Each structure stands twice: as C-alpha cells, then as structure tokens.
Amino acid sequence: MFPNLNLPGLQLPDLPLAFPMGGMDIAFYVVAAVMLFTAICTVAVKNILQSAVFLIFSFVATAILYLLLHAEFIALAQVMVYVGGVVIFVVFTILLTSHLGEDAFATKIPRVFAAFALSIAFVLVMVKCILPTPELASGAVSSPENYSGLEPIAMRLLGYGPDGFIIPFEVVSILLLMTLICAITVARKSKDEVEKEKAVQQ
Amino acid sequence: MFVPSITNPVGDFVREMVPRLAEYLPASIQSDTLNSIVAFLVNALICVIAVCAVNIGSAPILIYMERKVCAHVQCRLGPMRLGWHGTIQTIADVLKMLFKEVYAPSGADKLMFYLAPLIVLIAPFIVCALIPFGRDLVVADVSMGIPLIIAVNGFGVLGILLGGWSSNNKYSLLGALRSGAQMISYEISFTMILLFVVMISGSTNLMSITLGQEGTISDWWIFKIPVLGIIAFILFFISSTAEMNRAPFDIAEAEQELTGGYHTEYNGTPFAMFYLAEYIALVTNSALATTCFLGGFLPPCIGVAFVDNYLNMVPGVVWFFAKVFFMIWCYMMVRWTFVRPRVDQLMDFEWKFLLPVNLVLLIAGAAYIVVCG
Structure with missing residues (x-):
C-alpha cells in the first residue's frame, strides 16, 4: 500500500521492500494471527459458551480478511449470519445443558492423539494442494474495486442473463420457506393439546 | 494512498x-x-x-434529561439541589459509579462476566461512526452503511446473553433469555423497516439516503411516500424501542419482576458500561430515525424563499441534533407513559402483527415505486 517508501539516509538491508512494509501485508498478518489465536481458543477452552464467543471473534477476523480482499458484502454477510447464528447457539446451549460452567469434559489421551494426527494430516493435504498455486508468492489477489460491492452482487444474483443466478436464488428461497413451515408444524400444538389446555383453564 | x-x-x-x-x-x-x-x-x-x-458525552446529558422528563411526567421536579436545577447531579452520580469497587459474584465466569459489557458497546460505537452529522461530518462514509448496522446489531444480544448467564444468578439468566428472545424477534422488523428505507431511497449509504431528501419538508421520506412513510416511521419507532430494551418493552430488566434483569450482579464500571450502551443506543437509534425519515442534517425548509434563507443559515449539525433530541424526547415520553406488556403479549405483537404489517409495507412500497416512481 505504501509503494516506493524511499527514505534517503536510512540504510535498509537488502530486503524485498514491498513485502514486509506493505500496510495490507501487516494488516493481513495481524488479522491472521488473531484469527488463529481465537480459533485455537475455540477448541482448547473447556467451557462451551466461552468457545462460542471465541468462535464469533474468529468469524469476525475472517470477515476482516474478506474486507482486506475488497469483498465487502461477503464480509458483512459473514458477520450478519454467524453472529446471529452463534447467538441462537448460545441460547440453546444455556437452555439445553445442565452442567454448564463446570469442567465436565475430560478427554482421554488416545482421543487427543487421534485428533492431533487427523489435523496434522489435514494441514499436510492443504499445504500440498495450495503450494503449487503460482499467485501465492506474490500475495493475495484482491478483486477490483466495487467488483463485489452490493450492487454488482445484487445484479448478478437477480439477473436473468448468462451470468445471472435467479433460478438458484429462487430455489434457495423455496427451501427456506419449506424449513420455516416445517418448523412451525413441528412446534405447533395439536388440537387435542389445545382442548386439554382449555379444559384445564376452565 | x-x-x-x-x-x-x-x-x-x-x-x-x-x-x-x-x-x-x-x-x-x-x-x-x-x-x-x-x-x-x-x-x-x-x-x-x-x-x-459524542457517545460518552451524550450519556450524562441524557441521564439528566431522562430524570427531568420522568419527573415532569409524574408532576415532580426531579433533581434540583446540586447546581442550577440539579445539573451537576448526574456528574456526581457518574463519578460515584466510576469509583466503586469492581467485583464479580462467586461462581461467576470471570472472563465472560467482564467481556459482556465490552461486547454490548461494540454496536453503538460502530453505528455512531456511520451516521452523517453534517454535510462534511461523517467518520466512515461506507457504501454499505445499512447492512453494516444490521450486521453489528447482533452483538448487543450476545453481550446481554453472556452478561446474564455469566453472573451465576437465576434472575439475571431469566432476564437475559427474555431479552434474547425479544431482541432476536424485533431485529426482524427493525431490519425490514431499514430495507424499506433502502428500497425507496435506492441506496445503502447513509449519506446518500440523507441527500435524497433534499428540498422542502415534504421531501423527507416520512412525508414523500404518502401514507406509507408515516406507517414505516411508526413501525420503526416501535421496533427500535423494543430493540433497545427500553420501556414499555423492558421485559429484560423489569425491575419489579427480575430485580434488574441481566445486569443485576454488575456494579461499578461494568454496570456503567451497560448503562452507557443503553443510552448510546438511544442516541444512535434516534440518529438513524432522523437520517432515514426526518431528513438528517437538512433544514426543515417549507418552500418559502424568505424563511428558507434563514433556515439554511443554521449549520446542519444543529438541525441534526435538534431532530435527534426531539426523537429522544419522544422515546422518553413513551417510556414514562405506557405500561409494560407481558412476555407472551410482546411476542404475539411482533410475530402476529408487526411482521405481517412489515411484509405488506414492503410490497406496498415496491408497488408505489413501480407505479409512481
């Protein structure tokens, strides 16, 4: 972000200046460090509620990463969906767990070991897949200005043209409507129950 | 650069x-x-x-104003002893609160207990940065202002839930769960009204929403769309009152039932932060109502050139704060006039009345734009 930071009289060692001095790079490393820290806390903390809170901050850090890539709407959607979702999760955790706040979990060593082995294998696969990408060395490629702003995204989501997504969009809305109706049907009282309640009240 | x-x-x-x-x-x-x-x-x-x-400075003023409005509604005088008409009273109270000892109840989840007030403060501060106070007075003129407001509003619920749960007190927990249910429900109508504003103004940037109302008083969004504007304004008023947990929708605190709700166990600075968040939310919601419906920082011109010249001489910030304080006065009068509904009545009101009305309003607004716009 600060190109050609030429400070005469200040002898810097022979480093690729654009890399460590770029403001975007510094921001990326800070945000990535926060994200990793909160992600580790999410799995390491014993209490479910605390891990939910760390999960939220990890999601927020991800949203900031999206912002750094100029994907504003995705970032806001990330915060909107996940903060709301985790809040609901917190409500259900409080409602459904009886021993919340006590250190109830004690994982056994073999399980910890298996988890470590699995995650290390996963990391290895990811590194193997990502490393050959040629753009990796030159930093993340951010989308052009206003490419993923609200208007372009809306125009494409509701567009009829060859790059429009109107049909998937409408199908998703039908799916959501179905889940809503299903939830209401499951939660609704049957006629017998209503009559019983009325009898009790009288 | x-x-x-x-x-x-x-x-x-x-x-x-x-x-x-x-x-x-x-x-x-x-x-x-x-x-x-x-x-x-x-x-x-x-x-x-x-x-x-703006945020921290407005809190003592609002507390003083709330005491005075409340007192005059109840035919009292309110604080009168300290300073002229009790003006120093709030400052004394704030100082007292800040110098209290901070401690958590035994068995409380210390981390969450002290984190909750901080989380509650996130949303009001971010929203305040987005609001245009004048033609050239806005901190963050982002293109997606309204989605950002909707996104950060979720933090308020989270903070209240965490505060109520981590206090290790059954009244706090009850208050927190009630407020969680209430705020999640009313967030839907709040969001829908903001969507209505976005739809009629054609922009999500708060600055261009304001500038779209330039002209006379009849160009403000509340009057520009014949009846729908006023209905939308009233719905915004109701749902934002519920969103802020203010009376008559203060079932989260409900001091007669729950001894203070989610912040029962808080004292000193953390309690002051909850209190501060409540009053900043009052400012930001009034500012949002002003920006979205009442023309923001634009003067209330009436179309007569002689009067308008004088009105235009007053800087926009003054008009903005005049409108904001008028809105705050309305919120306070509502608070001290109406009685609190029961929990189930509140939920019925949102899901069976406000939400359908909002949906109809959205469709009617779209029809208006297609037909007349």
Missing part, C-alpha cells in the same frame, strides 16, 4: 499542517509519503476521539 471521499475542514487543516511541521525535522527522514501517512493517522485519531466524545 487512502483518500477520504468527503473532505472536511478539519481534515484539510491537518493535511496542511503536517508537512509544515515536518519541515522542522531533519531532512533525511522527510518524505511526502511519510507526511501523508502521518496526516492520515492524525485524522483517524481525531475521528476516534470525536466518536468517543
């Missing part, structure tokens, strides 16, 4: 002064890039201080 889209006299002054001051530095570390970075950082610092000043 970062170039702010809205130029502002203060920012220009800083950008002008930094190179002049930098001339006193040794020549070896002078550069234009460095100057612009320093000017940018100084401007950012000024923005942060301005947001904090």
Whole structure:
C-alpha cells in the first residue's frame, strides 16, 4: 500500500521492500494471527459458551480478511449470519445443558492423539494442494474495486442473463420457506393439546 | 494512498499542517509519503476521539434529561439541589459509579462476566461512526452503511446473553433469555423497516439516503411516500424501542419482576458500561430515525424563499441534533407513559402483527415505486 517508501539516509538491508512494509501485508498478518489465536481458543477452552464467543471473534477476523480482499458484502454477510447464528447457539446451549460452567469434559489421551494426527494430516493435504498455486508468492489477489460491492452482487444474483443466478436464488428461497413451515408444524400444538389446555383453564 | 471521499475542514487543516511541521525535522527522514501517512493517522485519531466524545458525552446529558422528563411526567421536579436545577447531579452520580469497587459474584465466569459489557458497546460505537452529522461530518462514509448496522446489531444480544448467564444468578439468566428472545424477534422488523428505507431511497449509504431528501419538508421520506412513510416511521419507532430494551418493552430488566434483569450482579464500571450502551443506543437509534425519515442534517425548509434563507443559515449539525433530541424526547415520553406488556403479549405483537404489517409495507412500497416512481 505504501509503494516506493524511499527514505534517503536510512540504510535498509537488502530486503524485498514491498513485502514486509506493505500496510495490507501487516494488516493481513495481524488479522491472521488473531484469527488463529481465537480459533485455537475455540477448541482448547473447556467451557462451551466461552468457545462460542471465541468462535464469533474468529468469524469476525475472517470477515476482516474478506474486507482486506475488497469483498465487502461477503464480509458483512459473514458477520450478519454467524453472529446471529452463534447467538441462537448460545441460547440453546444455556437452555439445553445442565452442567454448564463446570469442567465436565475430560478427554482421554488416545482421543487427543487421534485428533492431533487427523489435523496434522489435514494441514499436510492443504499445504500440498495450495503450494503449487503460482499467485501465492506474490500475495493475495484482491478483486477490483466495487467488483463485489452490493450492487454488482445484487445484479448478478437477480439477473436473468448468462451470468445471472435467479433460478438458484429462487430455489434457495423455496427451501427456506419449506424449513420455516416445517418448523412451525413441528412446534405447533395439536388440537387435542389445545382442548386439554382449555379444559384445564376452565 | 487512502483518500477520504468527503473532505472536511478539519481534515484539510491537518493535511496542511503536517508537512509544515515536518519541515522542522531533519531532512533525511522527510518524505511526502511519510507526511501523508502521518496526516492520515492524525485524522483517524481525531475521528476516534470525536466518536468517543459524542457517545460518552451524550450519556450524562441524557441521564439528566431522562430524570427531568420522568419527573415532569409524574408532576415532580426531579433533581434540583446540586447546581442550577440539579445539573451537576448526574456528574456526581457518574463519578460515584466510576469509583466503586469492581467485583464479580462467586461462581461467576470471570472472563465472560467482564467481556459482556465490552461486547454490548461494540454496536453503538460502530453505528455512531456511520451516521452523517453534517454535510462534511461523517467518520466512515461506507457504501454499505445499512447492512453494516444490521450486521453489528447482533452483538448487543450476545453481550446481554453472556452478561446474564455469566453472573451465576437465576434472575439475571431469566432476564437475559427474555431479552434474547425479544431482541432476536424485533431485529426482524427493525431490519425490514431499514430495507424499506433502502428500497425507496435506492441506496445503502447513509449519506446518500440523507441527500435524497433534499428540498422542502415534504421531501423527507416520512412525508414523500404518502401514507406509507408515516406507517414505516411508526413501525420503526416501535421496533427500535423494543430493540433497545427500553420501556414499555423492558421485559429484560423489569425491575419489579427480575430485580434488574441481566445486569443485576454488575456494579461499578461494568454496570456503567451497560448503562452507557443503553443510552448510546438511544442516541444512535434516534440518529438513524432522523437520517432515514426526518431528513438528517437538512433544514426543515417549507418552500418559502424568505424563511428558507434563514433556515439554511443554521449549520446542519444543529438541525441534526435538534431532530435527534426531539426523537429522544419522544422515546422518553413513551417510556414514562405506557405500561409494560407481558412476555407472551410482546411476542404475539411482533410475530402476529408487526411482521405481517412489515411484509405488506414492503410490497406496498415496491408497488408505489413501480407505479409512481
């Protein structure tokens, strides 16, 4: 972000200046460090509620990463969906767990070991897949200005043209409507129950 | 380099002064890039201080105002002893609260207990940074203002839930769960009204929403769309009252039932932060109502050139705060006039009345735009 930071009289060692001095790079490393820290806390903390809170901050850090890539709407959607979702999760955790706040979990060593082995294998696969990408060395490629702003995204989501997504969009809305109706049907009282309640009240 | 889209006299002054001051530095570390970075950082610092000043400075004023409004509604005088008409009373109370000892109840989840007040403060501060206080007075003129407001509103619920749960007190937990249910429900209508505003103004940027209402008083969104504007304004008023947990929708606190709700166990500074968040939310919601419906910082012109000239002479900030304080006065009058509904009545009202009305309003607004716009 600060190109050609030429400070005469200040002898810097022979480093690729654009890399460590770029403001975007510094921001990326800070945000990535926060994200990793909160992600580790999410799995390491014993209490479910605390891990939910760390999960939220990890999601927020991800949203900031999206912002750094100029994907504003995705970032806001990330915060909107996940903060709301985790809040609901917190409500259900409080409602459904009886021993919340006590250190109830004690994982056994073999399980910890298996988890470590699995995650290390996963990391290895990811590194193997990502490393050959040629753009990796030159930093993340951010989308052009206003490419993923609200208007372009809306125009494409509701567009009829060859790059429009109107049909998937409408199908998703039908799916959501179905889940809503299903939830209401499951939660609704049957006629017998209503009559019983009325009898009790009288 | 970062170039702010809205130029502002203060920012220009800083950008002008930094190179002049930098001339006193040794020549070896002078550069234009460095100057612009320093000017940018100084401007950012000024923005942060301005947001904090508006937020924290408005709280004592609002507390004083709430006491006076409440007292006069109940035919009392309110605080009268300290200072002129009790003006120093709130400052004394704030000082008392800040110097209290801070402690958590035994068995409380310490981390969550002290984190909750901080989380509650996130949303009001971010929203305050987005609001245009004048033609060139806005901290963050982002293109997606309204989605950002909707996104950060979720933090308020989270903070209240965490505070209620981590206090290890059954009244706090009950209050927190009630408020969680209430705020999640009313967030839907709140969001839908903002969507209505976005639809009729055609923009999600708060500055262009304001500038779209330029002209006379009949160009404000509340009057521009014949009946729908007033209905939308009333719905916004109701759902934002519920969103802020203010009476008559204060079932989260409900001091007669729950001894204070989610902040029963808080004292000293953490309690002050919950209190502060409540009052900043009052300011930001009034400011949102002003921006979205009442023309923001635009003067209430009436179309007569002679009067309008005088009205235009008053700076926009004054009009903005006049409208904001009028809205706050309305919220306070509602608070001290109506009685609190029961929990189930509140939920019925949202899901069986407000939400359908909102949906109809959205469709009617779209029809209006298609037919008349």
